[in-house]
Amino acid sequence: MTVVLKAMDVRKSVKRRGRRGEALEILHGIDFEASAGEFVSIVGPSGSGKTTLLRCLSGLSRPTYGEVQINGQTLSKLSERKMAILRRSTLSFIFQSYNLLPALPAYDNIVLPLQLAHQKVTREAVQQLMNDLQFKADLSQLPAALSGGEQQKVAIARALMMHAKVIFADEPTGALDSISRQVIFARLRALADSGVCVVMVTHDIEQAAHTDRAVILHDGRIDAVFNHPTEQALFAAMRESEKVAP
Numbered sequence: 606m607t608v609v610l611k612a613m614d615v616r617k618s619v620k621r622r623g624r625r626g627e628a629l630e631i632l633h634g635i636d637f638e639a640s641a642g643e644f645v646s647i648v649g650p651s652g653s654g655k656t657t658l659l660r661c662l663s664g665l666s667r668p669t670y671g672e673v674q675i676n677g678q679t680l681s682k683l684s685e686r687k688m689a690i691l692r693r694s695t696l697s698f699i700f701q702s703y704n705l706l707p708a709l710p711a712y713d714n715i716v717l718p719l720q721l722a723h724q725k726v727t728r729e730a731v732q733q734l735m736n737d738l739q740f741k742a743d744l745s746q747l748p749a750a751l752s753g754g755e756q757q758k759v760a761i762a763r764a765l766m767m768h769a770k771v772i773f774a775d776e777p778t779g780a781l782d783s784i785s786r787q788v789i790f791a792r793l794r795a796l797a798d799s800g801v802c803v804v805m806v807t808h809d810i811e812q813a814a815h816t817d818r819a820v821i822l823h824d825g826r827i828d829a830v831f832n833h834p835t836e837q838a839l840f841a842a843m844r845e846s847e848k849v850a851p
C-alpha cells in the first residue's frame with residue numbers, strides 16, 4: 606500500500622492567554638502513517654489532542670515541531686499556492702463544526718469547492734447523493750434553517766463530492782441519528798475500500814472497531830495502536846489508562 610500521509614515527531618504548542626505568552630504543548634511528538642485505501646480512526650478522551658492532531662495532519666494547522674507529508678510533499682515547505690492546490694486536488698475535510706457558509710443555500714455550500722476546483726457537477730448528482738445520505742430537507746435552504754444533523758450531512762456531502770484522495774473527518778457523525786450514522790460510516794468505509802485514505806476522529810468505539818487501524822491518543826501522545834481493532838480491545842485499552850469509567 607502506498608503511504609499517502611506521514612507525520613514525524615509532530616509537536617504542537619499554543620500560547621496560553623493571560624500567562625505572559627507561556628506556551629502549552631498539546632501534542633508531544635506524534636509519529637503517524639496512513640496509506641491509500643486505509644481507514645484509520647483516532648480515539649481518546651476529550652482533550653487528548655485528537656482535533657489538534659487532525660488539524661496538523663491535514664495542513665490546517667502548522668506543527669510547532671516535526672513534519673507532515675502528504676503524497677511525499679512536506680506541508681511546511683509548500684507555498685500558500687501549492688498548499689491551496691493540494692487541498693483542492695487531493696484533500697477533503699469534514700469539520701466538527703460543519704464550517705458551512707451561512708449566506709449560501711445548502712446546495713451552493715456543497716458545490717462551491719467543486720466550482721473552485723473547476724470540476725463539473727450536476728444538480729442530479731448532488732440530489733442523488735443527498736438521497737443516499739437520507740437528507741430529507743430542501744437543498745435551497747440556508748444552513749440556519751437546517752437541523753444540526755442536516756447541516757452535518759451537507760458538510761459530509763461537500764466533502765464526498767470532491768472525490769478526494771485523503772479525507773479528514775472530525776467526529777463526522779456526532780450530530781446524527783443511529784441510522785444516518787451507519788449510512789455515513791458505510792460510505793466512508795466504501796471510499797476507503799475503493800482506495801481513498803480516510804482519517805477519522807471519533808468517540809464512537811463501535812465505529813472505530815470497524816476501521817483498519819485505531820490510534821489511541823492520551824494527553825497528546827499515542828498510547829496504543831490497534832491494527833484490525835475490536836471493540837473489546839479498544840475498550841480494554843481505554844480503561845487500562847483510566848480513560849473511561851470501568
Ligand SMILES: Nc1ncnc2c1ncn2[C@@H]1O[C@H](COP(=O)(O)OP(=O)(O)OP(=O)(O)O)[C@@H](O)[C@H]1O
Pocket residue numbers: 619620621629631649650651652653654655656657658
Ligand atoms: N488554541 C488553543 N489554546 C489553548 N488550548 C488549546 C487550544 N487548542 C486546543 N487546546 C487544548 O488542547 C487540548 C486538546 O484539544 P483538542 O481539541 O485537540 O482535544 P480533543 O481530543 O479533540 O477533544 P474533544 O474530544 O473534546 O473534541 C485541550 O485541553 C484544549 O483545551
